[in-house]
Amino acid sequence: MTRPLLNRRLAEFGTTIFAEMSALAARTGSINLGQGFPDTDGPEEIREAAVRALRDGLGNQYPPGPGVPELRRAVADHQREWYGLTYDPDAEVLVTAGATEAIAAALLALVEPGDEVIALEPYYDSYAACVAMAGGTRVPVTLRPHEGAYVLDLDELRAAVTDRTRLILLNTPHNPTGTVLTRAELTAVAELAIERDLLVVTDEVYEHLVFDDAEHVPLASLPGMRERTVTIGSAGKTFSFTGWKVGWITASPELTAAVRSAKQFLTYVSSGPFQYAIAEALRLPAAYFDGLRADLRAKRDLLSEGLAQAGFEVYRPAGTYFVTTDIRPLGADDGFAFCRSLPERAGVVAIPNAVFYDHREAGAPFVRFAFCKKTEVLEEAVNRLKRLA
Numbered sequence: 289m290t291r292p293l294l295n296r297r298l299a300e301f302g303t304t305i306f307a308e309m310s311a312l313a314a315r316t317g318s319i320n321l322g323q324g325f326p327d328t329d330g331p332e333e334i335r336e337a338a339v340r341a342l343r344d345g346l347g348n349q350y351p352p353g354p355g356v357p358e359l360r361r362a363v364a365d366h367q368r369e370w371y372g373l374t375y376d377p378d379a380e381v382l383v384t385a386g387a388t389e390a391i392a393a394a395l396l397a398l399v400e401p402g403d404e405v406i407a408l409e410p411y412y413d414s415y416a417a418c419v420a421m422a423g424g425t426r427v428p429v430t431l432r433p434h435e436g437a438y439v440l441d442l443d444e445l446r447a448a449v450t451d452r453t454r455l456i457l458l459n460t461p462h463n464p465t466g467t468v469l470t471r472a473e474l475t476a477v478a479e480l481a482i483e484r485d486l487l488v489v490t491d492e493v494y495e496h497l498v499f500d501d502a503e504h505v506p507l508a509s510l511p512g513m514r515e516r517t518v519t520i521g522s523a524g525k526t527f528s529f530t531g532w533k534v535g536w537i538t539a540s541p542e543l544t545a546a547v548r549s550a551k552q553f554l555t556y557v558s559s560g561p562f563q564y565a566i567a568e569a570l571r572l573p574a575a576y577f578d579g580l581r582a583d584l585r586a587k588r589d590l591l592s593e594g595l596a597q598a599g600f601e602v603y604r605p606a607g608t609y610f611v612t613t614d615i616r617p618l619g620a621d622d623g624f625a626f627c628r629s630l631p632e633r634a635g636v637v638a639i640p641n642a643v644f645y646d647h648r649e650a651g652a653p654f655v656r657f658a659f660c661k662k663t664e665v666l667e668e669a670v671n672r673l674k675r676l677a
């Protein structure tokens with residue numbers, strides 16, 4: 289057989305860097321600040337809710353295709369209470385197997401082969417693969433470091449739109465840079481989408497992880513955007529249950545129906561009993577969400593200060609649980625080589641941001657650390673990283 293087994297659409301996507309780096313962490317006994325999953329589980333009462341659902345026979349068989357009504361109502365209520373957005377739980381909410389399936393289903397449903405999809409670079413790794421699976425062409429718009437934060441160049445975004453652009457794939461709060469797009473930036477994105485008649489798929493899985501003065505503004509809440517926006521949410525990051533894979537979209541009836549057309553042939557349904565538990569989680573009092581934010585803000589500060597003391601230039605994130613650093617002050621400029629040697633030099637694992645770029649050179653000197661870990665783990669990591677200074 290001379291033909292490669294993996295088709296051309298996926299040939300460029302090898303195994304993810306997370307597999308390589310997590311294996312390296314295990315082999316070297318390093319602290320793994322590479323992959324972004326919490327090292328403690330979410331609220332006990334929500335775990336109990338899942339156990340109760342299992343025991344009561346809720347969701348042990350195929351749940352309804354759009355998701356269980358309790359969760360769809362809870363998602364709609366959450367969007368209304370937090371953002372004043374009203375969605376009909378029957379026609380405008382769709383439960384998915386995590387945000388990952390929501391991204392895949394939205395792109396498979398909305399993109400024709402040859403369509404261009406604009407995504408903010410550095411981007412979450414599944415975006416490029418899903419655009420490729422949909423037969424689309426990705427058009428990266430690069431967020432650039434400026435005065436201690438990553439910013440979106442609105443002129444660059446405008447210039448990236450062509451007659452073939454179908455949609456903008458947005459992510460705010462943004463992984464891996466920690467940037468939270470401002471209302472002014474989002475207003476400019478909205479005006480562009482309306483002017484050029486574009487759809488927007490917006491990945492808001494970190495909606496509750498914003499710090500200090502940053503505010504999460506759902507794009508769908510801006511004038512004229514509700515009918516052209518697919519908003520993606522997930523329980524994984526908000527409730528620290530990344531293994532449950534409960535996500536959702538909210539969108540107009542037409543967009544929701546389109547995304548459901550693709551979703552029904554991906555997983556059809558998933559996470560039955562967990563859907564009931566997340567319906568309860570979304571109704572937790574504000575104190576839960578405040579507590580999560582306060583906990584992660586303290587961890588952000590601990591890791592950011594430790595990294596700065598170790599000699600990194602730190603882009604202090606306004607949101608998410610990742611911090612991006614520049615390694616050039618440490619005399620290095622190749623993030624891959626740096627991350628491969630970091631376990632031996634300091635017993636810590638991080639991720640080279642270049643994997644999130646098409647313009648690899650633009651991402652070369654940047655390295656991402658996750659701070660969704662126990663305080664004592666972060667303290668030990670900071671101690672170890674001092675060896676670099």
Ligand SMILES: *Cc1c(COP(=O)(O)O)cnc(C)c1O
Pocket residue numbers: 385386387388389412459463491493522523524525530533534535
């Ligand atoms: C973690 C993450 C996802 C995936 O969410 P799941 O609900 O676990 O599938 C999607 N987008 C971004 C930006 C993420 O960081």
